[in-house]
Amino acid sequence: MPYGVKLKVSGPYACFTRPEMKVERVSYDVMTPSAARGILEAIYWKPAIRWVVDRLHVLEPIRFDNIRRNEVSGKVPVGNVKKAMKDGVSPVEAFIDEERQQRAALVLRDVAYVIEAHFEFSGEEDNNAAKHKEIFERRAKKGQCFNQPYLGCREFSAAFEPVEGEIETTKMVEEEKDLGWMLHDMDYEDNMTARFFKATMKNGVIEIPPLNGKEVKA
Amino acid sequence: MILQALNQYYDRLIDEGKDVPMLGFSAQKIHHAILLDKNGNLLQVQDLRDPDKRMAPKAMTVPEGENRSANIAPNFLWDNTSYVLGKDNKGNEERALKMFEAFKDRQGQVGSEINDEGMAAVLAFLDNWSPDDIEGKYKDLFEKWDDVAGSNLVFRLEKERKYVHEREAVKRAWMDFKAKSGSEEVSICSVMGTQAPIARLHPKVKGVPGAQSSGASIVSFNLESFKSYGKDQSFNAPVGEKAAFAYTTALNYLLRFESPQKVKGGDGVTLFWSGRDSPLESFMSHILGTQEKEEEVVDDSGDTKDIRLFLEAARDGKELSKNWLEDEKLEFYILGLSPNASRISIRFWHVCAAKEIVKRVGEHFSDLAIERSFDNEPEFPGLRRLLRETAVQGKWDNISPLLSGGMTRSLVTGEPYPHGLLIAVLNRIRSDQKVNYLRAALIKAVLCRNARKGQRKMEVKMALDKSNTDIGYRLGRLFAVLEKAQEKAQPGIKATIRSRFYGSASTTPAAVFSRLISLKNHHLNKLGTKPDTIYFEKLIGEIMDEIDSKISFPSHLNLEKQGLFALGYYQQRQDFFKNIKNEKETENE
Numbered sequence: 001m002p003y004g005v006k007l008k009v010s011g012p013y014a015c016f017t018r019p020e021m022k023v024e025r026v027s028y029d030v031m032t033p034s035a036a037r038g039i040l041e042a043i044y045w046k047p048a049i050r051w052v053v054d055r056l057h058v059l060e061p062i063r064f065d066n067i068r069r070n071e072v073s074g075k076v077p078v079g080n081v082k083k084a085m086k087d088g089v090s091p092v093e094a095f096i097d098e099e100r101q102q103r104a105a106l107v108l109r110d111v112a113y114v115i116e117a118h119f120e121f122s123g124e125e126d127n128n129a130a131k132h133k134e135i136f137e138r139r140a141k142k143g144q145c146f147n148q149p150y151l152g153c154r155e156f157s158a159a160f161e162p163v164e165g166e167i168e169t170t171k172m173v174e175e176e177k178d179l180g181w182m183l184h185d186m187d188y189e190d191n192m193t194a195r196f197f198k199a200t201m202k203n204g205v206i207e208i209p210p211l212n213g214k215e216v217k218a
Numbered sequence: 219m220i221l222q223a224l225n226q227y228y229d230r231l232i233d234e235g236k237d238v239p240m241l242g243f244s245a246q247k248i249h250h251a252i253l254l255d256k257n258g259n260l261l262q263v264q265d266l267r268d269p270d271k272r273m274a275p276k277a278m279t280v281p282e283g284e285n286r287s288a289n290i291a292p293n294f295l296w297d298n299t300s301y302v303l304g305k306d307n308k309g310n311e312e313r314a315l316k317m318f319e320a321f322k323d324r325q326g327q328v329g330s331e332i333n334d335e336g337m338a339a340v341l342a343f344l345d346n347w348s349p350d351d352i353e354g355k356y357k358d359l360f361e362k363w364d365d366v367a368g369s370n371l372v373f374r375l376e377k378e379r380k381y382v383h384e385r386e387a388v389k390r391a392w393m394d395f396k397a398k399s400g401s402e403e404v405s406i407c408s409v410m411g412t413q414a415p416i417a418r419l420h421p422k423v424k425g426v427p428g429a430q431s432s433g434a435s436i437v438s439f440n441l442e443s444f445k446s447y448g449k450d451q452s453f454n455a456p457v458g459e460k461a462a463f464a465y466t467t468a469l470n471y472l473l474r475f476e477s478p479q480k481v482k483g484g485d486g487v488t489l490f491w492s493g494r495d496s497p498l499e500s501f502m503s504h505i506l507g508t509q510e511k512e513e514e515v516v517d518d519s520g521d522t523k524d525i526r527l528f529l530e531a532a533r534d535g536k537e538l539s540k541n542w543l544e545d546e547k548l549e550f551y552i553l554g555l556s557p558n559a560s561r562i563s564i565r566f567w568h569v570c571a572a573k574e575i576v577k578r579v580g581e582h583f584s585d586l587a588i589e590r591s592f593d594n595e596p597e598f599p600g601l602r603r604l605l606r607e608t609a610v611q612g613k614w615d616n617i618s619p620l621l622s623g624g625m626t627r628s629l630v631t632g633e634p635y636p637h638g639l640l641i642a643v644l645n646r647i648r649s650d651q652k653v654n655y656l657r658a659a660l661i662k663a664v665l666c667r668n669a670r671k672g673q674r675k676m677e678v679k680m681a682l683d684k685s686n687t688d689i690g691y692r693l694g695r696l697f698a699v700l701e702k703a704q705e706k707a708q709p710g711i712k713a714t715i716r717s718r719f720y721g722s723a724s725t726t727p728a729a730v731f732s733r734l735i736s737l738k739n740h741h742l743n744k745l746g747t748k749p750d751t752i753y754f755e756k757l758i759g760e761i762m763d764e765i766d767s768k769i770s771f772p773s774h775l776n777l778e779k780q781g782l783f784a785l786g787y788y789q790q791r792q793d794f795f796k797n798i799k800n801e802k803e804t805e806n807e
Contacts, residue, residue, distance in 0.1 A: 019456070020221060020409075020436075020437050020456075020457055021220075021436060021437060021564065023437075023561055024436070024558060024561055024562065024563030024564065026220065026564045026567070029219070063633075064566070064567070064627075066565050066566070066620070066623055102558060103558070103563075104556065104558060104563035104564075104565070105563075106563075106564050106565070106566075106567070179219065180219045180222050181222075181409070193405065194456065
């Protein structure tokens with residue numbers, strides 16, 4: 001891909017939550033394409049472009065850890081907000097000390113990935129590919145971002161840097177691993193359906209099929 | 219991955235013909251059976267419980283129960299007395315009556331079309347039944363009402379062995395009914411990868427200690443903050459009904475009463491299974507588990523002998539005999555669950571080749587290997603037994619759940635033991651001044667494994683090592699010798715220097731040892747007899763030889779050296795006992 005980019009991300013914790021175990025979070029073994037897209041968009045995005053992830057390199061061995069956190073159990077109901085907007089007086093409040101829930105999570109430790117991706121144009125305007133690529137590379141080098149990129153959950157910040165030249169070889173031992181059905185991404189146009197693909201990792205590399213391809217099932 | 223592996227396990231159980239319910243059925247605990255004649259008259263209330271096992275209810279495969287919390291949702295052909303008879307011991311008579319009516323309707327809904335004697339009898343019985351009959355018409359059959367109230371009941375036709383819900387026509391009617399009332403939402407199941415009706419609520423998993431007794435769920439979205447994108451309950455996580463049934467049934471099977479494939483530990487339970495039937499599955503429960511009866515492993519009979527051979531071979535790195543490891547690629551799965559009210563959280567998940575597990579187990583026991591102090595102490599202590607040594611007051615409940623999860627993970631993956639383990643053991647030793655076999659074994663295991671991972675050399679042998687020059691080890695040995703001198707000089711003394719000085723000696727030796735040395739001189743004076751005095755002085759001289767006279771006693775010892783202190787102390791004391799035993803033997807000869 002002439003306009004492909006390579007980005008290395010790493011962090012002490014990561015949690016790419018499995019959709020079926022979202023309450024007591026359990027992480028996938030590796031980064032999901034959706035999370036990778038999120039990191040790229042945090043660094044640079046405009047309505048004119050759309051990031052597409054091509055490949056993921058897993059650099060560090062997969063290690064899990066348990067943590068337990070106290071979180072909030074309820075949401076502020078939409079009705080309350082609307083009412084407050086109308087009459088300007090009703091309270092919009094949530095008493096979090098009355099709504100505590102403890103949630104356990106199975107997260108990844110000490111992760112490092114290299115994301116290989118390219119962007120495509122979403123419309124007719126601003127189709128200057130070189131410009132967008134340059135901006136991205138500059139921002140990645142400087143460490144600029146719109147919001148701090150994160151590894152699955154916002155509390156697990158990611159450190160990122162551009163990759164020059166060859167991508168380093170993985171420190172993983174196994175040559176091939178079947179990761180089962182992994183979440184590819186959410187289809188925002190189609191009632192938020194989650195789309196899945198069968199992920200296999202060869203020598204630490206996972207090939208990501210295109211979202212609209214036939215390997216990706218809803 | 220996890221749900222997929224459980225799914226595959228369920229398929230394997232079905233293939234192997236194990237007693238696992240099919241789709242639409244579940245295993246439940248039943249207490250009594252209602253015996254009817256062909257016209258629906260009540261003949262007897264039979265007690266199905268096992269008198270040999272403290273009246274434990276009978277586990278039976280019955281039509282799948284409704285997932286209910288506070289709503290009225292009757293089951294088919296089985297339920298508790300509130301539904302079946304309209305009376306219970308909870309006091310709310312009106313509600314019980316409503317439950318009975320609902321039950322009657324449900325039986326009619328499913329079974330009124332079928333042409334079966336058993337079904338007809340049940341329907342007739344329900345039509346003619348009223349809750350008052352317990353005290354009225356059928357008073358003598360319900361003499362033991364207090365025993366029966368609230369328990370689970372099934373139906374049976376007279377002169378038949380089968381229960382009504384096991385009759386062929388009835389089973390078929392139930393499965394048809396279930397298929398028709400399946401979920402309408404169809405989407406890709408994230409476990410199977412095919413289009414399937416998605417389950418709204420997953421069946422409950424029972425048997426996780428500490429969770430709700432009515433069962434808990436792994437996939438559960440019972441509070442607002444857990445929902446996403448406006449989706450309701452389990453539609454947040456698409457899993458097909460068949461897959462949901464398969465994985466929860468597999469879990470319930472693994473968690474069943476007295477299952478050899480589960481081990482209670484810390485704050486949860488650890489389950490394990492392999493890709494195909496293998497003896498490794500039952501071995502793991504000993505390795506990870508309780509062994510509350512210490513004699514278990516020493517006894518060489520039957521099963522335990524196999525396990526012992528296996529563990530010895532694994533530890534010493536010998537070739538395992540063929541029948542244990544026919545298939546090199548046999549996969550082994552370990553899943554740790556812990557409860558959180560009505561939800562279950564996954565504490566631990568590991569998949570590896572069976573061969574690798576064997577290697578890890580071997581490494582674990584070889585790291586732990588140290589000379590025992592008593593012959594009845596286990597050579598291969600279970601994980602839980604080891605962890606009890608880190609618990610306050612030695613109580614099982616006080617084992618830190620983080621430590622037990624971490625240790626299970628280290629055992630299975632070969633990672634260094636959790637950092638908190640060394641701290642916990644040393645803390646316990648400092649508080650009760652006891653360095654016993656298991657604590658010494660734990661310390662040795664942590665130090666050896668950490669050294670191996672850090673690629674340093676850490677030679678801690680199984681028994682006393684006179685050539686070890688580490689300052690912590692030497693000081694531990696010195697402490698043991700000084701204590702022995704005191705014990706010899708003042709026989710019968712209960713509070714030795716150990717109870718007063720162990721803590722400070724192991725952490726800040728400089729402050730304490732000079733005092734201890736002068737005390738020793740007093741003790742040796744008291745001893746009087748020359749050979750003893752010479753023996754002790756010689757031993758002390760040997761040990762202190764290596765403590766450089768310039769550095770002398772260090773002002774404090776770091777954690778690792780405190781561990782070595784404990785080991786030196788333990789091994790030196792063991793050496794004394796060995797000598798005494800040898801002396802006694804030579805005396806007797």
